Amino acid sequence: MLLRLLVARLGNSDDAEDALQDMWLRIDQLADRPVAQPKAFLYRVAANLATDRRIAGGRRGARDAAWLDSQPDADELPDAERALIASDQLRTVAAAVEAMPERMRIALHRFRIEGRSQRTIAEELGISVSGVEKLLQRAYRQIHDRLEATGVEVASPYRLSDERGTNRAG
Known part of the structure; x- marks a missing residue:
């Protein structure tokens, strides 16, 4: 169910599987803390992780586009x-x-x-x-x-x- 949620939020299964791996690594760090509603907690962590990845992907795309726009064209480089x-x-x-x-x-x-x-x-x-x-x-x-x-x-x-x-x- 978590994988399907992440696929729906991120758009492809590869990113969803990576997010699921990250999620389990984060949850492993919280293993000693009690959780009142484990199912809701897992869905919230997955949803937050998907949101964080989408935001980071948008920023990365904007940064890469700005970098490419600032690069000189091939004809502007001196031979x-x-x-x-x-x-x-x-x-x-x-x-x-x-x-x-x-x-x-x-x-x-x-x-x-x-x-x-x-x-x-x-x-x-x-x-x-x-x-x-x-x-x-x-x-x-x-x-x-x-x-x-x-x-x-x-x-x-x-x-x-x-x-x-x-x-x-x-």
Whole structure:
């Protein structure tokens, strides 16, 4: 009777048999306690166990679906060629940054990597905000020119978005 109850609640006999095994293991731990109505107690334990399994199964399904939704599609994963090209481009950019004068490199690092404002950078370097903008524009130009020299297509050259969100030509 308990197996039929669990099959009805869980939808298949395999899950019902697993639940019945779990039920007997739980009841075995309670063997030393007296039970007033053993038949009702067994049905209540089986019903509660089936409910717990259905809830856990729903959560597991939602978690798995969320995980699958967050995974990139196969065409979004880089193939070996794209990974090598990206690696070459990164080395080119790193070389361009290393070749920059120290103040330009500092301004670029603090603005793009550390996320500091141009005003803060200007105060640190002892120059005007306009001076920081010019350093950044020259830095972008050097990176652009170095990438272009290696045959990389670079969109929108010499553009710098200032802190007000407007674009300025360099």
